[in-house]
Every structure is written in structure tokens, then in C-alpha cells.
Amino acid sequence: MGVGVSLEPSKVVPAPAARVAPIAEVNVGLGAAIRGAMGSFTVPAGAFVVALLLFGVFIAITGRNPLAVYYQMYRGSFGTAFSIQNTLVRAAPLMLTALATALPLRLGLVGLGGEGAMVLGGLGAAAAAVFMGGSVGGHSPMAVKCAMLVAGAAIGGVWIAFAGALRAFRGVNETICTLLLNYIAIALLNHIVEGPLRDPASLNKPSTLPIGDDNMIGNLPGMDVHWGLAWGVGACLLTWVLMNRTTFGFAARMVGGNVRAALLNGLPVGRLIVVATFIGGACAGLAGSIEVAAIHGTANASLVTGYGYTGVLVAFIARGNPLAVIPVSLLLGGIGASGGLLQRVFDLPDATVNVLQGILFLSILFSETFYGRSLKELGLFKRRPTPAAPPPALQKQPPAVEGAL
Amino acid sequence: MMMRSRTENTAPTSTSTYHRTRNAFRIVSIAALALAASSLPSSPLTSRAVAAPPTTVGFIYVGPKTDYGYNQAHAEGAAALAKVPGVKIREEEMVPETVAVQKTMESMINLDGATLLFPTSFGYFDPHILKEAQKNPKVTFLHCGGLYVPGKHPENVGSYFGYIDEAQYVAGIVAGLTTKSNKLGFIAAKPIPQVLRNINSYTLGARSVNPKATTSVIFTGDWSMPVKEAEAANSLIDQGVDVLTSHVDSPKVLTELAERRGVFVTGYHANQSALAPKGYLTGAEWNWGKVYKDYFEWLQAGKSYPHLLRGGLKEGFVKMSPYGKAVSAATKKKADDAKAKFMAGTMVIYKGPIKDNTGKVVIPAGTEEKQTDVALEKMDYLVEGVVGKTH
Numbered sequence: 001m002g003v004g005v006s007l008e009p010s011k012v013v014p015a016p017a018a019r020v021a022p023i024a025e026v027n028v029g030l031g032a033a034i035r036g037a038m039g040s041f042t043v044p045a046g047a048f049v050v051a052l053l054l055f056g057v058f059i060a061i062t063g064r065n066p067l068a069v070y071y072q073m074y075r076g077s078f079g080t081a082f083s084i085q086n087t088l089v090r091a092a093p094l095m096l097t098a099l100a101t102a103l104p105l106r107l108g109l110v111g112l113g114g115e116g117a118m119v120l121g122g123l124g125a126a127a128a129a130v131f132m133g134g135s136v137g138g139h140s141p142m143a144v145k146c147a148m149l150v151a152g153a154a155i156g157g158v159w160i161a162f163a164g165a166l167r168a169f170r171g172v173n174e175t176i177c178t179l180l181l182n183y184i185a186i187a188l189l190n191h192i193v194e195g196p197l198r199d200p201a202s203l204n205k206p207s208t209l210p211i212g213d214d215n216m217i218g219n220l221p222g223m224d225v226h227w228g229l230a231w232g233v234g235a236c237l238l239t240w241v242l243m244n245r246t247t248f249g250f251a252a253r254m255v256g257g258n259v260r261a262a263l264l265n266g267l268p269v270g271r272l273i274v275v276a277t278f279i280g281g282a283c284a285g286l287a288g289s290i291e292v293a294a295i296h297g298t299a300n301a302s303l304v305t306g307y308g309y310t311g312v313l314v315a316f317i318a319r320g321n322p323l324a325v326i327p328v329s330l331l332l333g334g335i336g337a338s339g340g341l342l343q344r345v346f347d348l349p350d351a352t353v354n355v356l357q358g359i360l361f362l363s364i365l366f367s368e369t370f371y372g373r374s375l376k377e378l379g380l381f382k383r384r385p386t387p388a389a390p391p392p393a394l395q396k397q398p399p400a401v402e403g404a405l
Numbered sequence: 406m407m408m409r410s411r412t413e414n415t416a417p418t419s420t421s422t423y424h425r426t427r428n429a430f431r432i433v434s435i436a437a438l439a440l441a442a443s444s445l446p447s448s449p450l451t452s453r454a455v456a457a458p459p460t461t462v463g464f465i466y467v468g469p470k471t472d473y474g475y476n477q478a479h480a481e482g483a484a485a486l487a488k489v490p491g492v493k494i495r496e497e498e499m500v501p502e503t504v505a506v507q508k509t510m511e512s513m514i515n516l517d518g519a520t521l522l523f524p525t526s527f528g529y530f531d532p533h534i535l536k537e538a539q540k541n542p543k544v545t546f547l548h549c550g551g552l553y554v555p556g557k558h559p560e561n562v563g564s565y566f567g568y569i570d571e572a573q574y575v576a577g578i579v580a581g582l583t584t585k586s587n588k589l590g591f592i593a594a595k596p597i598p599q600v601l602r603n604i605n606s607y608t609l610g611a612r613s614v615n616p617k618a619t620t621s622v623i624f625t626g627d628w629s630m631p632v633k634e635a636e637a638a639n640s641l642i643d644q645g646v647d648v649l650t651s652h653v654d655s656p657k658v659l660t661e662l663a664e665r666r667g668v669f670v671t672g673y674h675a676n677q678s679a680l681a682p683k684g685y686l687t688g689a690e691w692n693w694g695k696v697y698k699d700y701f702e703w704l705q706a707g708k709s710y711p712h713l714l715r716g717g718l719k720e721g722f723v724k725m726s727p728y729g730k731a732v733s734a735a736t737k738k739k740a741d742d743a744k745a746k747f748m749a750g751t752m753v754i755y756k757g758p759i760k761d762n763t764g765k766v767v768i769p770a771g772t773e774e775k776q777t778d779v780a781l782e783k784m785d786y787l788v789e790g791v792v793g794k795t796h
Contacts, residue, residue, distance in 0.1 A: 090504075190626060203598050204599055343496070
């Protein structure tokens with residue numbers, strides 16, 4: 001041809017680029033749902049396995065056989081029918097006290113007030129029974145039991161809601177507030193049990209007047225576990241429905257996700273915080289009333305057992321999901337149940353169980369990073385090098401002009 | 406995740422004996438098994454005499470075994486029982502006074518085959534031991550400190566305790582003669598009758614040899630509060646107190662503090678002289694080994710045992726720690742004289758007239774309240790010479 005610019009577009013062969021799927025494709029559909037559910041299960045399960053392995057290393061350092069320890073832990077927690085009952089009895093209060101931390105966690109608040117709410121709930125239940133005259137007051141056992149449970153739940157709820165209100169309306173850090181309120185609650189319990197409500201016949205162990213044998217909560221039919229277990233499971237289910245299937249729950253989770261967005265949307269953030277903390281505290285208070293009504297029959301210093309703090313652990317391992325609180329409570333109940341066997345068979349100190357709980361807690365925290373990511377993204381597997389295909393920027397373009405100048 | 410602070414665990418010398426005993430048991434049982442296995446094919450089965458399996462005895466403590474206090478005293482008694490042939494002991498520590506102890510007892514009965522249980526903390530009695538005793542009528546439950554009422558409580562339950570206030574009386578004599586400032590200090594947990602009895606006996610003992618001595622009492626509010634106990638000890642020492650004693654679960658913290666600050670201390674529950682080599686004068690200790698061995702012998706022989714067992718210095722339920730370096734010879738003589746009177750059964754601590762520290766007469770002249778007197782179990786006053794209030 002003659003002189004001129006070729007009108008043919010130069011042939012640019014695009015390099016085979018890595019195919020990046022658009023976001024919309026990845027996160028919907030059955031595959032995504034299964035991946036999500038698997039992630040919620042595999043990640044904590046993996047963390048638990050890692051925690052057990054680290055615990056095995058710790059046991060080996062102390063000179064015992066880790067496999068024997070694992071076997072005794074299994075035997076003590078789920079190995080015999082008796083062990084299962086033991087685990088269930090220990091898990092029952094944990095399910096309720098965990099909710100005092102789990103519910104505010106969905107709103108982005110870290111509350112540690114389960115212990116104080118539980119203790120005051122137990123005191124409230126015993127006080128209600130005393131007020132209604134115990135077994136000689138003439139009220140039916142059902143009325144007394146209802147009064148005890150309602151009183152305990154109400155007092156526990158008000159206690160944590162107080163901390164929630166301070167947070168919502170005065171910006172007080174709820175973690176410190178609830179933690180310090182625990183000490184106040186324990187001191188109040190000791191003061192009232194040894195003073196105004198003291199049973200004069202309880203000489204060497206100051207307690208309130210006994211509630212009476214008729215007013216004690218019995219066992220579930222056919223089991224050695226009291227009804228508190230059923231209420232614990234029920235409370236977890238109800239709060240899950242509340243948080244995930246109601247508009248209140250949606251609003252609460254929005255507050256937890258982005259408080260400013262919630263405010264800008266006109267949500268009553270302060271009211272949501274107070275109500276959520278009240279419900280969480282009411283569950284912990286219910287745990288205290290069940291302790292009094294099903295186990296002790298009176299309120300005294302034995303109510304201060306640390307269930308509240310173990311409940312905090314349960315809530316964090318369950319990541320604030322009330323449904324997950326149930327299996328995690330069973331897990332921690334099982335660990336606690338097997339602790340006694342570890343002491344007796346291997347002469348290990350009681351703190352060994354705390355070591356396992358701590359390792360488990362840390363392991364769960366570190367596993368937070370794995371949620372929602374595939375193994376490839378985490379770089380856990382080396383990508384096999386694909387056959388040489390230089391990127392488009394470096395590819396030489398064929399000369400546009402053919403021909404002599 | 407327990408938020409109670411715990412004192413450090415230091416292993417006392419007694420557990421090495423337990424370990425040696427336990428290891429010896431293991432070696433002997435393995436050797437016996439090997440012997441039996443090697444002789445099995447050749448001998449007829451009928452002519453072998455089978456040794457009775459050892460009785461498993463369970464011990465349950467509310468705190469750590471190495472607390473230099475209440476729980477260690479029981480652990481030392483358990484170690485003494487472990488030396489008796491035919492006994493295998495199982496111990497569990499840090500069991501709270503809640504449903505956990507019921508499950509521990511059931512676990513020892515079901516999984517370890519225990520037939521005799523010693524749950525040692527006061528709060529285990531009602532409702533936990535009573536409930537388990539009804540569920541397991543073939544197992545014997547012996548509780549420390551409970552008030553067993555025949556007819557009301559099940560037949561397979563018993564309770565025992567010691568009159569350790571007799572030992573505190575003698576310790577008070579030593580304290581009263583060693584103090585230079587005439588100010589004694591008492592760090593107590595709760596103002597319940599058992600504690601008030603110790604405070605009063607200590608003061609009565611001190612004032613019987615030194616009428617100018619006073620005892621300042623601080624109640625910490627609970628059985629195991631190391632920080633409060635340390636603060637109370639510091640506060641008392643700042644006020645001029647130069648002999649400290651206590652009634653808390655673990656006197657470890659205040660004993661170490663007293664030694665650091667150079668004041669004297671008399672011990673309680675167990676022997677803390679290792680923690681205070683210079684300042685430890687003497688101490689009121691439990692001697693549970695004797696009680697446990699007695700119970701075991703009675704049960705092995707099938708004899709009926711007393712369901713409400715009490716004893717003092719004379720019966721060997723309590724004992725005094727050896728005297729420390731700072732105790733003078735004259736003081737030792739006075740203390741030994743008092744001890745001899747207890748052994749002879751002629752000493753009565755609560756002999757009228759006794760006034761409380763508000764001036765009211767609580768035991769009139771001519772009245773004697775012997776150790777078994779029920780009125781002493783309801784004590785609610787502090788005697789003259791005690792600086793402090795019961796509420």
C-alpha cells in the first residue's frame with residue numbers, strides 16, 4: 001500500500017488474567033450458606049483441637065501422659081452416665097450467666113457483670129421466699145417458686161441495666177462498671193445475709209431463713225439434673241429468637257454493628273442498650289434464683305462461686321451467639337466435671353483445669369482471623385506457578401506500521 | 406477464670422511422704438500382680454487366699470492442700486491415714502461449697518469406689534452431705550465441724566471437731582508473756598461463735614499471766630482474703646501490736662508479713678514456723694491424723710462410732726506447735742503448766758466471773774462453762790480486754 005497509518009487495530013492478546021469472581025457471586029447461594037455454616041463450626045472446632053494439643057504439651061511438660069489425661073477427661077465429662085449428669089448440672093447455670101455477657105456483646109458492649117447479677121438474684125429469691133413466709137406462709141409452692149424466680153430475675157436485670165444506663169447516658173465504660181459492681185454485689189450479699197436477713201439458727205454459717213423443702217425446684221423427669229437446665233436452654237433459644245428474628249434484635253445488632261449509622265437512622269440507642277442489658281442481667285439473676293431454689297435452699301456466701309466469670313468465658317467462646325452458648329456451656333461444664341478426676345488420678349492441682357480454659361480462650365480469640373476466609377486467601381497453601389504468561393503491560397505490541405517510510 | 410487471688414502454692418514436706426507412700430503402693434501392687442500372673446497357670450484357683458482390696462477413703466478440701474492452714478491440716482491428717490495398711494486415699498482440693506461437692510462425692514463413690522468420705526469444709530454439711538448420705542446409705546460421711554443431730558440426720562453421717570480454743574489459750578499465755586507493748590492482734594474472718602471462742606480464749610490466756618495485755622481484733626469478712634489480711638496485719642502492727650495471730654483459712658500471708666516487719670506471730674490450723682523462723686512463738690494446730698485413724702479402726706472393726714465427736718488437748722485432737730527461738734524458759738514453764746492442767750482435765754477456761762468488753766457480765770461468778778457446754782457454741786460476745794466489736 002502506500003504511506004499511511006494502518007487502520008487495523010493492533011492485535012493485543014490479553015494475558016490470561018487470574019479470574020476474580022465478582023463479590024455478588026461469592027456471597028449468596030447454597031454454596032455460600034454451607035461455607036458460612038461450615039466456617040462457624042470448623043473454625044471453633046479447629047481452635048478447640050489446637051487448644052487440646054497445646055494442653056497436651058503442657059501436660060507432657062509436667063511429666064504425665066497426655067493421652068491418659070485426655071482419656072480421663074473424656075471419662076469424667078462424657079464417659080459414663082454419671083459423668084454426663086455431672087456435666088449437665090455444671091452447664092445449667094453457665095447457660096444463663098453467659099447471656100448476661102452474650103446479649104450486650106451483640107450491641108458492642110463488653111459486660112462482665114454475670115457474677116454480681118447472679119449473686120443478687122439469689123439473694124432476691126431468698127428474700128422473696130422469706131417475705132412470703134417460706135413453707136409456713138400459706139402460699140402454694142408454685143406461687144413461692146414463681147415469686148422467687150421473678151424476684152431474682154428482676155433484681156439481676158435492674159443491676160446490669162443500671163450499668164447499661166450509665167453507659168448509654170453518661171458514657172461510663174461498661175466493662176469496668178460491671179466488673180466493679182460485682183464486688184459491690186458480693187459485699188451487699190454478705191452484709192444482708194449476716195445482718196437483716198440472717199437466720200438466727202445459722203450460727204457458724206450465716207444464711208437467710210431456709211425456703212422450705214416444698215418450695216425447692218425438683219429434678220427433670222428421669223434425670224439427676226434440676227429444672228434449671230431446661231430454663232437455661234429455653235432462655236438461650238428465646239434470646240436467639242429475640243436477637244435474630246425480631247425487629248428489636250435487628251435494631252440491637254445494628255447498634256452493635258455501627259452506632260453512628262443506628263443513631264442517624266433514628267434508632268433509640270439508649271433505650272436499646274438498657275433493655276438488652278436488662279434482659280441479659282435478668283438471665284443471670286435467674287441463674288442465682290435457681291441456685292438458691294434448686295441447690296442450697298437458702299442464700300449465703302456459698303452463692304459466690306465464679307459461675308458469672310465462667311459465663312463470660314462461655315459468651316466469648318460462643319462469640320455472643322445465644323444458640324452457641326448451649327454447646328459451649330456443655331463443653332466448659334464437661335471440662336469442669338473432669339477436673340476432679342484429673343486431680344485424683346494424676347495428682348494434678350486444681351488449677352490445671354483453669355490452664356485448659358485459658359488456652360481454649362486464647363485459641364478461640366486467635367482463631368477470629370480465620371472466619372470468612374478461604375485457605376487460599378490465608379496463604380496457607382503455596383500457589384502452583386502457572387505456565388509463563390507475561391502480564392499484558394509487558395507484552396510487545398506488533399508494529400502498527402508496515403512499510404517503508 | 407476465678408477472680409479469687411490465691412496465695413502461692415509451696416509444697417510442704419508432708420506431700421513427699423504421701424508421694425512415697427503412693428509410689429510404694431504402686432510398686433507393691435505391680436509386683437503383686439506380676440507374682441500372681443506368673444503363678445497362675447500352675448496353681449489351682451481354689452487354694453489361693455485373696456487379700457482384701459484396700460478401702461478407698463476420699464478427702465475433699467475447699468481450698469489448696471498447701472495453704473499452710475485449714476486445708477493443709479486436713480491433708481496432713483490424710484497423709485497420716487494413708488500410712489495405715491489397707492487404706493488408699495483419694496484427695497480433691499478446691500471444691501466449692503455448691504453442687505460441685507455433691508458431684509465430687511458421687512464421683513469418688515462411683516468412679517473410685519470410696520466407702521468412707523471426709524468432706525472437710527463446714528459449708529459442705531447442709532444440704533450437700535445430707536443429700537448424698539440419703540442417696541448412698543452404704544457409704545459413711547464424716548464431716549468436720551457440723552452439728553449432728555440424731556434422728557434428724559441420717560445414720561451414715563457423723564461429725565467431729567476439736568476444741569482448738571484450748572490450744573489458743575496456751576498460745577495466748579506465750580503471747581502475753583512475750584509481748585513488749587502489751588498489745589496483741591487477732592485477724593479473724595467472720596464473727597461467728599467458733600471464731601469468737603478462739604479470740605476470747607486467746608485473750609483469757611494472755612490476761613491470766615499478763616493482766617495488762619489487750620487484743621485488737623479485725624474482721625476481714627470472709628475466710629480467704631489475702632489482701633485484706635495483709636492490710637489488717639499492717640494496720641495492727643502500725644498501731645503497736647507486736648504479737649499477731651489469726652483465725653482465717655490460710656495464715657500464710659500474715660505470717661510472712663509479720664516476719665518481714667519483725668513482729669512475733671502465733672500460728673493457727675497448721676505449723677507455719679517455716680514461714681517465720683524468727684518470729685514464730687508457738688501455734689494452735691489440729692491433729693486430724695489421730696481422729697482419722699480412730700474412725701478408720703472403728704469402721705474396720707465394725708464398731709459403732711460416735712456421731713458427734715469432740716476432743717481437745719487431752720484427747721489429742723489438737724496440739725501445740727514446738728516453741729520458737731524467741732520463747733523464754735520462764736514462758737515455756739508457764740505454758741507447760743497450763744498444758745498439764747488441760748491434760749489432767751482440771752482446766753476450765755470459761756470460769757465466772759467473766760465480763761464482756763462493754764462491761765456486761767456474761768458468765769457470773771461461781772459458774773463454770775466446760776468445753777462441752779452448749780452455751781459456748783452460741784457465743785456472741787468479746788471478753789474484757791478485746792478491742793473490737795462483733796458486728
